[in-house]
Amino acid sequence: MLPRPVGRPRPPWATPSPLPSSAPCPAACGGSGTPPWPWAWPRPWRAAAAGGGGGTESAAPAPAPAPAPAPAPAVAPKVVPFRDGLVRPWSLAFLSDGSMLVTERPGRLRHVSADGATLSAPIAGVPADVFASSLKEDPPLQAGLFDVVLDPAFATNRRIYLSYVQRNSDSDSNGVVVWRGELTPDLRSLVNGRVIYTESPRIGGERNYGGKLLFDRGGYLLVTLGDRFEPDTRDQAQQPGSGLGKIVRLTTDGAPAPGNPVVSGGTPGLWSLGHRNPQGLAIHPVTGQLWESEHGPQGGDEINLVLPGGNYGWPRVSYGCEYETPIENCKPIGGGTSSGDQKAPLTWWGPPSIAPGGIAFYTGKGFPEWQGSLFVAALADKALWRLTLNGSTVLKRERLLDVGRRLRDVRQGPDGWLYLLTDEDAGQILRVQR
Ligand SMILES: [Ca+2]
Numbered sequence: 335m336l337p338r339p340v341g342r343p344r345p346p347w348a349t350p351s352p353l354p355s356s357a358p359c360p361a362a363c364g365g366s367g368t369p370p371w372p373w374a375w376p377r378p379w380r381a382a383a384a385g386g387g388g389g390t391e392s393a394a395p396a397p398a399p400a401p402a403p404a405p406a407p408a409v410a411p412k413v414v415p416f417r418d419g420l421v422r423p424w425s426l427a428f429l430s431d432g433s434m435l436v437t438e439r440p441g442r443l444r445h446v447s448a449d450g451a452t453l454s455a456p457i458a459g460v461p462a463d464v465f466a467s468s469l470k471e472d473p474p475l476q477a478g479l480f481d482v483v484l485d486p487a488f489a490t491n492r493r494i495y496l497s498y499v500q501r502n503s504d505s506d507s508n509g510v511v512v513w514r515g516e517l518t519p520d521l522r523s524l525v526n527g528r529v530i531y532t533e534s535p536r537i538g539g540e541r542n543y544g545g546k547l548l549f550d551r552g553g554y555l556l557v558t559l560g561d562r563f564e565p566d567t568r569d570q571a572q573q574p575g576s577g578l579g580k581i582v583r584l585t586t587d588g589a590p591a592p593g594n595p596v597v598s599g600g601t602p603g604l605w606s607l608g609h610r611n612p613q614g615l616a617i618h619p620v621t622g623q624l625w626e627s628e629h630g631p632q633g634g635d636e637i638n639l640v641l642p643g644g645n646y647g648w649p650r651v652s653y654g655c656e657y658e659t660p661i662e663n664c665k666p667i668g669g670g671t672s673s674g675d676q677k678a679p680l681t682w683w684g685p686p687s688i689a690p691g692g693i694a695f696y697t698g699k700g701f702p703e704w705q706g707s708l709f710v711a712a713l714a715d716k717a718l719w720r721l722t723l724n725g726s727t728v729l730k731r732e733r734l735l736d737v738g739r740r741l742r743d744v745r746q747g748p749d750g751w752l753y754l755l756t757d758e759d760a761g762q763i764l765r766v767q768r
Contacts, residue, residue: 530588
């Protein structure tokens with residue numbers, strides 16, 4: 335992206351947000367906002383120069399020295415089209431040969447070859463009862479087919495897991511389910527499928543589902559469940575017995591995983607609570623701990639380190655306000671940003687919101703200078719963010735690549751490049767490479 339012109343005043347919403355005393359991230363936690371330059375596709379994207387650009391914010395004082403930066407690369411990162419022809423792609427899973435499975439929110443799963451040249455027909459056997467919101471709603475509704483992950487033993491058992499919205503046949507209530515099936519060796523069909531987990535309760539509305547899946551290092555399946563948006567039900571995020579606003583951790587059969595926190599009356603599989611709309615999950619490459627992104631309301635998008643039994647605050651504490659509130663008068667929902675028993679985010683944005691989608695830690699060889707960084711795909715902000723870390727402390731946030739398109743997910747490929755999904759009816763896979 336281009337550096338912000340010298341002398342250009344920072345918009346008022348880009349002023350760093352105040353921090354709670356319990357938050358380990360210093361003044362880096364303010365929003366960076368939308369750039370003033372409307373870039374159209376296609377465009378040769380450029381990374382912001384280190385230390386410059388409107389999206390770069392340095393945190394001070396840092397609690398510990400940052401790792402020594404890698405030498406400046408000879409070739410700047412660029413974003414290139416990798417594969418088109420995907421409708422609202424939501425998630426992808428790499429196979430061992432570098433090819434990938436990609437979900438489309440209307441309810442299709444496709445295979446993309448490792449070089450991006452081939453896009454398969456829809457794979458047969460995806461559950462027929464995926465309930466998908468119309469693509470014509472404005473603002474868009476969110477129900478549909480969400481995530482796809484491989485079983486840790488996929489090489490031998492061919493199992494994959496899908497998350498999607500299932501609607502009750504006798505009413506308009508709906509909720510997230512997790513489905514397990516087997517992918518045939520010709521990659522054309524799913525067989526022996528069944529629902530292994532059903533969120534409870536099911537309610538009306540078509541927003542804030544969560545729906546992200548991730549296997550942890552113990553081989554257990556983490557599932558995010560959103561608060562479902564409505565003010566009259568969001569308090570259930572604080573009720574252990576409700577499935578709304580939770581992360582659950584399951585066996586591959588959908589039962590509560592061993593080692594989960596013991597919570598009397600808790601929803602089956604309960605791992606953590608007080609979440610609003612968790613859209614990204616990643617396992618830290620060194621610690622093995624769970625990191626999560628979630629949407630706040632108007633402002634208050636968060637990155638959290640999710641510990642078992644942790645209460646992440648929503649809607650008792652937050653950094654965001656009701657949508658109809660003028661930004662300059664934004665008062666946090668819940669009345670405050672911190673409370674003794676609520677886990678504070680590692681960093682947050684807005685208002686306005688960047689709307690974080692998927693997140694990924696970088697461990698590849700293509701960008702040595704990005705080792706250990708956390709990448710955040712932003713939907714509303716239409717950009718890729720890079721968070722430089724020291725342990726679980728966010729040292730710096732950088733609006734690295736202004737892609738100009740809603741980004742649903744970011745993944746590191748086996749080739750060491752980053753892959754992005756655009757949340758569009760004419761959606762694409764993009765690749766960040768040298
Ligand atoms: Ca929170």
